[in-house]
Amino acid sequence: MLTVDGLGKVYASHGRRVEAIGDLSFEVETGSFVCIVGPSGCGKTTLLRCCAGLLPPTSGTVTLSGSPVTGPPEGLAVVFQEYGRSLFPWLRVADNVDLPLRAAGVDRAERRRLVDEALDAVGLGDAHRAYPWQLSGGMQQRVAIARAIAYQPRVLLMDEPFAAVDAQTRADLEDLVRSVWQRLGVTLVFVTHDIDEAVYLGQRVIMLTSSPTRVAEDLTIDLPDERDQLTTRGDPRFTELRGRVYAQIQKAKLEGKAR
Numbered sequence: 728m729l730t731v732d733g734l735g736k737v738y739a740s741h742g743r744r745v746e747a748i749g750d751l752s753f754e755v756e757t758g759s760f761v762c763i764v765g766p767s768g769c770g771k772t773t774l775l776r777c778c779a780g781l782l783p784p785t786s787g788t789v790t791l792s793g794s795p796v797t798g799p800p801e802g803l804a805v806v807f808q809e810y811g812r813s814l815f816p817w818l819r820v821a822d823n824v825d826l827p828l829r830a831a832g833v834d835r836a837e838r839r840r841l842v843d844e845a846l847d848a849v850g851l852g853d854a855h856r857a858y859p860w861q862l863s864g865g866m867q868q869r870v871a872i873a874r875a876i877a878y879q880p881r882v883l884l885m886d887e888p889f890a891a892v893d894a895q896t897r898a899d900l901e902d903l904v905r906s907v908w909q910r911l912g913v914t915l916v917f918v919t920h921d922i923d924e925a926v927y928l929g930q931r932v933i934m935l936t937s938s939p940t941r942v943a944e945d946l947t948i949d950l951p952d953e954r955d956q957l958t959t960r961g962d963p964r965f966t967e968l969r970g971r972v973y974a975q976i977q978k979a980k981l982e983g984k985a986r
């Protein structure tokens with residue numbers, strides 16, 4: 728279980744004070760898939776960074792399986808939006824995927840197996856020896872996902888990972904992430920500004936208000952577990968759910984402007 732309890736974050740530098748997160752509390756059950764949406768600048772990245780132990784909260788706590796998160800916890804992986812900056816350009820694809828396993832002290836044979844398996848899973852079984860800059864944006868993001876999968880995390884945090892790829896690649900990557908989640912049983916927290924994506928992917932969608940951020944609504948996505956781009960997105964219930972999320976985000980934006 729990942730628990731965010733009374734989380735607050737204020738950035739203060741050079742005399743400027745930004746209350747990015749007001750007071751956030753929610754729980755993510757082990758093995759579940761939760762999407763987080765909210766207006767631009769409402770603190771989604773800040774929230775993920777606090778969950779990943781990369782940023783200390785100003786108030787409140789994040790706990791993972793009962794232990795307070797005070798630094799990057801073991802068994803947690805993050806996939807960021809900027810794949811271009813998250814891969815090392817001087818390392819080949821396989822070495823990029825291998826890096827966290829090496830750091831974790833996994834033995835050589837096991838590392839090779841995990842790297843092969845992860846690259847196969849993302850459809851890059853033939854790209855081991857390529858450099859990241861030789862690949863398209865979508866392929867680079869696949870490498871970043873492979874690196875996270877190979878590490879076999881218990882918790883995977885994804886921060887707008889498909890924002891910079893084209894629509895077709897994005898649909899493929901969405902399905903890839905759902906299949907990885909189903910196969911690995913990982914706890915997945917996925918931040919996106921795309922309402923349709925959140926409803927398509929998640930079992931729950933947590934909607935945030937504008938800064939200072941709170942939970943506006945925590946919506947259960949009661950669509951069948953087996954999802955595909957055509958049937959699911961054509962389901963009248965999908966349209967209802969996306970309408971509800973859209974209305975909530977519009978409300979949050981208007982309230983943000985009125986503040």
Ligand SMILES: Nc1ncnc2c1ncn2[C@@H]1O[C@H](COP(=O)(O)OP(=O)(O)OP(=O)(O)O)[C@@H](O)[C@H]1O
Binds near residue numbers: 768
């Ligand atoms: N390092 C920082 N120092 C000062 N202010 C910051 C810092 N990082 C973020 N902020 C501010 O905190 C607020 C929330 O930023 P954050 O990036 O978490 O939002 P977001 O919801 O992820 O945004 P977007 O949807 O546009 O990606 C913004 O007002 C931003 O300017």
